[in-house]
Amino acid sequence: MGIIVVFIAAFAYVSSTQNHEWGGADGQAEDVISQLTGGTYQPWFNSIYTPPSQEIESLLFALQAAIGSMIIGYFLGYYRALAKMKEAATATEQEGKSNA
């Protein structure tokens, strides 16, 4: 619960203050590099594939998150059911013993 509150508070605070670009701190590092080198540095290799638009970039990010959450959800659910089954099994076992 506390985490959700912190998250929402942080989100609300920062979204209300500035415009947020989907750029990230990575891009800012680029600016620092060009400042330090006086704008002379050129990247010597370009990305082999760049998402054609920002929407597609966010799509791919969402896809990445979805794959990860799916795996986490699957196994946590599996473990949960496993624990429940074990509990049920021991319960019936004890029941059987007390009946006998």
Next chain:
Amino acid sequence: MMHIMEGFLPHPWWEIWFALSLPVVAYGVFRMNQIIKERRETLPLLAVSGAFIFVLSSLKMPSVTGSCSHPTGTGMGAIIFGPWITSVMAMIVLIYQAVFLAHGGLTTLGANTFSLGIAGPIVGYFVYKLAMKSGLNLYVAVFLAAMLADWATYIVTSIQLALAFPAASGGVLASFEAFAAVFAITQVPLAIVEGAVTALMFKYIVQLRSDVLLRMKVVSPGTIERLKEASARNWSS
């Protein structure tokens, strides 16, 4: 997660970071195979730790500087499986982002793997061990480990960039300050959130599969008992 952009590390730095990272990842692959063979029951947890990095590193959270930044997610893998294996998982995520998202890059993969997959997890691992030894609560230890792993990743990234781009006046140290200033502001709050999320995730794992944590020697039997008692009290009250 931090990425040094494609092509932004000049010769010889990108080769150096590859040379440092690849042996670690190679040994990590070996360890991973070993653990899969000998302790099959840990496989799901391995998948969950890897998926956790996947999810967290895809989250671009807005931060106070007006840009977005990602958490790293490596703390959990480092605590349960150690830095070796975590480096493999981190590299997989970095390849995905380099190839499909143009985040980071193939030429900077070595450097990014080093900061995200090696330096961060090593710090997380030892912080966790140290915190547990000094008798801190398990979740506090997890929180600290994940948070400091995130910071360590960004500090190392700043060092990598500073070494490659020393400032004309002041040299490596001055440019380290410049890079660190960029990351520090975005990462400090983010790492705190990351620590909290990782601790929450750990809570689930303790509840559901504490036996695996015991076998991996992540926690001692006494700690688990205490935690279970505590949560049982919460449930009944």
